[in-house]
Amino acid sequence: MMATAALITAFASTGSADPPPEPGQHFTVDPVSDGLIAGTGVGLSTLLGAILATGEIRPSPPPVSASALLSIDRVAVTQTIDPNASTYSNIVLWAASGFAVLDTGLSGLRDGWDALLVDGLMYLESTSLTSAVTDMLKIAVRRPRPFDYAQPSATNTDATLSFPSGHASGVASVAATATYLAFVRAPGTARPWITLGVGTALSAFVDVERVRAGAHFPTDVMAGTLLGATLGVLVPHLHRHARETPPVWIGVAPLPDRHGGTVALQGWF
Numbered sequence: 465m466m467a468t469a470a471l472i473t474a475f476a477s478t479g480s481a482d483p484p485p486e487p488g489q490h491f492t493v494d495p496v497s498d499g500l501i502a503g504t505g506v507g508l509s510t511l512l513g514a515i516l517a518t519g520e521i522r523p524s525p526p527p528v529s530a531s532a533l534l535s536i537d538r539v540a541v542t543q544t545i546d547p548n549a550s551t552y553s554n555i556v557l558w559a560a561s562g563f564a565v566l567d568t569g570l571s572g573l574r575d576g577w578d579a580l581l582v583d584g585l586m587y588l589e590s591t592s593l594t595s596a597v598t599d600m601l602k603i604a605v606r607r608p609r610p611f612d613y614a615q616p617s618a619t620n621t622d623a624t625l626s627f628p629s630g631h632a633s634g635v636a637s638v639a640a641t642a643t644y645l646a647f648v649r650a651p652g653t654a655r656p657w658i659t660l661g662v663g664t665a666l667s668a669f670v671d672v673e674r675v676r677a678g679a680h681f682p683t684d685v686m687a688g689t690l691l692g693a694t695l696g697v698l699v700p701h702l703h704r705h706a707r708e709t710p711p712v713w714i715g716v717a718p719l720p721d722r723h724g725g726t727v728a729l730q731g732w733f
Contacts, residue, residue: 490648491582491703498585498703505592512599516621523624527608527616537681540610549677553631553670560638560666564591567642571649579649582703587641590699594637594692598630601691611678629680632688635670639663640696648704667693 572580607627646656671685
């Protein structure tokens with residue numbers, strides 16, 4: 465045990481050479497690499513959207529019988545489509561985008577211009593990467609939308625871009641990033657829990673409305689939510705200051721005057 469304690473003490477004293485973060489600064493970004501990642505995400509999502517809008521990618525063959533669908537997905541084909549559901553989901557998606565801008569501005573007011581630039585870049589990265597990956601999956605899978613089962617289209621490319629849901633992934637990405645930032649920047653307050661609750665509720669609302677609109681199957685919105693939430697958490701987590709996110713560390717050392725050794729596991733989560 466003494467060897468274990470010595471190993472942990474040595475690591476704690478030399479584990480990070482980075483200077484401690486300034487007050488209110490919990491994240492770091494690199495203008496070159498992060499700017500390139502964000503620019504690539506924006507460029508890919510823009511180009512993919514433009515290509516899909518041309519109609520040059522031909523729709524898939526007519527959908528198979530609804531009986532071949534997963535049981536959880538059949539409701540999207542047999543339901544009565546709500547003509548207002550698509551509008552509701554669009555409003556929430558735009559509101560989420562607006563919140564990302566608002567939250568970035570509030571970070572600047574609370575913690576300075578550094579926080580504004582860092583948070584803005586992290587939101588841009590998470591949302592643009594989510595959009596790009598979503599569009600690439602849509603093109604790769606080319607799953608017919610529920611409404612295409614009633615009136616199959618031979619010319620409408622969008623009719624076969626059901627999986628995953630872009631609305632679900634977009635809202636979940638913003639909600640996840642906002643929640644992560646809230647827990648880091650305002651620990652011990654109600655703000656993180658309110659952000660988590662509202663973000664979860666809005667994501668669930670969009671998921672339901674996309675299905676009610678006949679635009680997606682339940683599995684489409686589930687996949688989109690998982691994708692957006694994952695990237696929305698991963699991007700800010702990878703930007704945490706090194707002093708605030710010590711890595712998991714495993715140390716091995718022999719025991720003095722004994723056969724065998726000791727293994728130490730250290731980490732903060």
